[in-house]
Amino acid sequence: MVAIIRKELADYVTSIRFLGFMLLVTVLSITGLMAAAQGIRAANLPQGIVFLGLFTTAGVQVPIPSLSYLVSLLVPLIGIALGFDAINSERSSGTLSRVLSQPIYRDSVINGKFLAGVVILSIMVGTMLLLVSGYGMRMIGVPPTHEEVIRLFLYFVVTIFYGAFWMGLAILFSILFRRVAASLLFSLALWLFFSIFIMLIAPAIANALVPTAEGVQAEVVRNYELQRTILLFSPNYLFQEATTVILVPLVRTLGMVTSSIQPYWLRNPLSLGQSILVVWPHITGLISLSAVCFAVSYILFMRQEIRAT
Amino acid sequence: MSETLAISAQGLTKRYDGVTVVDHLNLQVKANEVFGLLGPNGAGKTTTILMMLGLTEPAEGSVSVLGFSPTREPLKVKRQVGYLPERVGFYENMTARENLRFIADLNGISYNEANQRTDEVLKMVGLTESEIMEALGPKRKIEKTVGKFSRGMKQRLGIAEVLIKRPRLVFLDEPTAGLDPKGINQLLDLIAALPKAGTTVVLSSHQLYQVQRVCHSIGILAKGKMVIQGAIDKLGREALAGGRFQIEVETENPGEKLIKVIRGLKGVLGVEAKGNVLSISTEADLRRQVSKAVVENNYPLIQMKIQEFSLDDIYMKYFREE
Ligand SMILES: Nc1ncnc2c1ncn2[C@@H]1O[C@H](COP(=O)(O)OP(=O)(O)O)[C@@H](O)[C@H]1O
Ligand SMILES: [Mg+2]
Numbered sequence: 001m002v003a004i005i006r007k008e009l010a011d012y013v014t015s016i017r018f019l020g021f022m023l024l025v026t027v028l029s030i031t032g033l034m035a036a037a038q039g040i041r042a043a044n045l046p047q048g049i050v051f052l053g054l055f056t057t058a059g060v061q062v063p064i065p066s067l068s069y070l071v072s073l074l075v076p077l078i079g080i081a082l083g084f085d086a087i088n089s090e091r092s093s094g095t096l097s098r099v100l101s102q103p104i105y106r107d108s109v110i111n112g113k114f115l116a117g118v119v120i121l122s123i124m125v126g127t128m129l130l131l132v133s134g135y136g137m138r139m140i141g142v143p144p145t146h147e148e149v150i151r152l153f154l155y156f157v158v159t160i161f162y163g164a165f166w167m168g169l170a171i172l173f174s175i176l177f178r179r180v181a182a183s184l185l186f187s188l189a190l191w192l193f194f195s196i197f198i199m200l201i202a203p204a205i206a207n208a209l210v211p212t213a214e215g216v217q218a219e220v221v222r223n224y225e226l227q228r229t230i231l232l233f234s235p236n237y238l239f240q241e242a243t244t245v246i247l248v249p250l251v252r253t254l255g256m257v258t259s260s261i262q263p264y265w266l267r268n269p270l271s272l273g274q275s276i277l278v279v280w281p282h283i284t285g286l287i288s289l290s291a292v293c294f295a296v297s298y299i300l301f302m303r304q305e306i307r308a309t
Numbered sequence: 310m311s312e313t314l315a316i317s318a319q320g321l322t323k324r325y326d327g328v329t330v331v332d333h334l335n336l337q338v339k340a341n342e343v344f345g346l347l348g349p350n351g352a353g354k355t356t357t358i359l360m361m362l363g364l365t366e367p368a369e370g371s372v373s374v375l376g377f378s379p380t381r382e383p384l385k386v387k388r389q390v391g392y393l394p395e396r397v398g399f400y401e402n403m404t405a406r407e408n409l410r411f412i413a414d415l416n417g418i419s420y421n422e423a424n425q426r427t428d429e430v431l432k433m434v435g436l437t438e439s440e441i442m443e444a445l446g447p448k449r450k451i452e453k454t455v456g457k458f459s460r461g462m463k464q465r466l467g468i469a470e471v472l473i474k475r476p477r478l479v480f481l482d483e484p485t486a487g488l489d490p491k492g493i494n495q496l497l498d499l500i501a502a503l504p505k506a507g508t509t510v511v512l513s514s515h516q517l518y519q520v521q522r523v524c525h526s527i528g529i530l531a532k533g534k535m536v537i538q539g540a541i542d543k544l545g546r547e548a549l550a551g552g553r554f555q556i557e558v559e560t561e562n563p564g565e566k567l568i569k570v571i572r573g574l575k576g577v578l579g580v581e582a583k584g585n586v587l588s589i590s591t592e593a594d595l596r597r598q599v600s601k602a603v604v605e606n607n608y609p610l611i612q613m614k615i616q617e618f619s620l621d622d623i624y625m626k627y628f629r630e631e
Contacts, residue, residue, distance in 0.1 A: 003411065003414035003415050004415070006414070007411050007414075011400075011402075014402075093398040093400075093401070094394060094396045094397055094398020094399075095398045095399060095400060097364070097392070097394040097398075098392070098394065098397070098398070098399075098412070098467075098470065099412075099415065100364060101362055101364065101387055101390070101391075101392035101394075102387060102412060102415040102416055102474075103384045103387040103388040103415070103416060103417075104384075104387075104415055105384070303366065305359065305364065305365040305366075306359070306364040306365070307355070307359060307364070307365070308394035308395050308396045308397070308398065308482075
């Protein structure tokens with residue numbers, strides 16, 4: 001498997017795709033910094049979480065989305081780009097036959113490609129975080145606290161898990177579909193579904209099942225809970241919630257808060273341990289989604305016929 | 310059996326969506342010989358090879374490759390077996406050397422050893438640096454990527470890759486396809502030399518006149534069934550002496566019992582009943598034994614015909630589509 005990881009990495013690093021990725025990382029970092037420069041003062045963050053604001057504040061006068069939002073949008077695409085042609089391109093170019101007639105287990109091909117992808121992903125996300133941290137520190141003149149460093153690291157890990165999930169899904173499609181175009185289209189379709197359509201569908205379904213026309217408080221709550229339950233099936237939503245809790249400690253709960261309580265809401269950040277407690281289900285959710293992708297990939301690939309045509 | 314067998318398959322069967330493409334194949338390949346798996350396109354040659362490599366699972370039957378089962382012990386088989394696929398493909402952005410090194414890496418061959426073996430096999434197949442340079446033009450000095458290789462060069466690189474693990478057995482699927490006559494001859498010379506180095510060769514082809522000169526034994530496959538199998542010199546002799554026979558016997562209402570008796574005769578390969586006519590295929594002229602069996606079982610012997618097939622006839626019969 002080490003041999004496969006080594007070859008895949010060498011492949012990536014010399015490929016145009018990787019160059020594109022690095023360009024993307026640079027552009028993302030600059031955009032994020034610009035957004036923070038615009039909005040961080042207006043955000044008026046309490047002491048101790050100012051540094052995190054570099055990653056979460058959006059531009060105010062000029063509407064530039066925050067870095068964490070851009071990442072949540074683009075990391076799946078990077079994951080897909082790393083995985084959508086993993087198996088089927090090797091199948092159609094006839095190299096898979098040769099590789100699988102060597103004394104290696106079939107799953108080590110998937111694992112090797114996956115792990116190489118994770119390494120590339122880590123390099124990209126890591127570079128981005130370091131770039132923004134470095135320039136951001138000079139910009140705002142506030143160093144991160146210990147807790148903020150830990151939170152950023154957590155954010156890094158969750159982002160890698162998230163990208164890895166999409167890569168796993170793309171690899172699954174590359175096993176399922178013989179044509180590269182098909183696996184790419186399906187991966188993108190799923191990404192669109194989970195990042196946009198589900199946001200439209202969830203309220204529609206919830207409104208149909210639990211009408212709130214009467215404005216009864218209990219119904220409004222049930223409607224909201226239903227929406228959220230539907231949304232929790234979306235890895236995009238899981239990731240967005242998780243990163244919000246990790247990077248914006250002011251967010252205290254992910255459930256519904258009625259407007260009657262909101263004025264009494266304390267504006268002090270949640271402790272690190274509390275935040276982890278809140279996002280723990282999200283993290284395990286992301287991991288189990290990846291595990292499902294993998295399990296299906298293994299089952300399909302183990303018994304698949306490898307024919308060089 | 311005194312000679313060791315590299316491959317032995319019993320009742321090997323493969324179906325795709327209910328269509329049988331390899332049908333109860335029995336196959337023996339002796340160690341240190343070149344075995345030609347011959348047959349027209351679509352006969353099931355590639356499928357048979359894939360089953361022997363564990364790259365697809367048989368529906369029925371069993372196969373033993375160098376004493377191991379490809380489905381249950383794939384790694385033990387693949388450690389000692391090389392495979393050149395029908396449409397060989399390489400990582401086109403890498404050089405010949407890099408491609409070979411990757412395969413060596415997958416086989417757990419150390420870096421120094423891999424370098425040494427790479428030199429060795431590239432020399433064997435005629436793809437040394439100067440030869441590559443000659444083929445691709447002297448303009449670029451450094452190693453050339455495989456993407457620029459001609460079909461023949463890729464085919465030779467495929468052989469080099471198969472040999473780098475020093476296999477005891479190699480499967481070459483249509484190795485001569487797409488080569489010019491000179492290339493074919495070079496390749497066949499290379500293949501012919503392998504048994505002396507201790508490597509058994511199974512090569513498939515749909516052009517048997519092209520490859521038969523290097524084969525010690527052949528098996529002819531048609532529609533998934535083995536039509537004829539044996540040492541080529543013996544088949545040749547048989548062909549000269551009259552070859553295989555087809556005896557047709559006309560009688561009245563032949564029963565299961567009679568068919569069973571005839572099937573039990575020594576040298577009978579198969580019996581088929583069509584109405585009152587029994588078609589019996591045999592290895593030798595068994596007219597006397599067959600007629601005796603018919604009469605002794607109280608059936609009338611109305612008519613009897615014998616037809617001879619030479620190896621050439623068999624070739625013609627199954628390769629007419631070509
Ligand atoms: N994956 C598949 N699904 C259905 N039929 C197949 C498949 N692969 C091969 N076949 C059929 O099996 C038969 C044997 O194919 P193959 O073994 O490739 O023949 P050969 O190598 O002798 O030309 C052909 O008729 C082919 O159409
Ligand atoms: Mg074939």
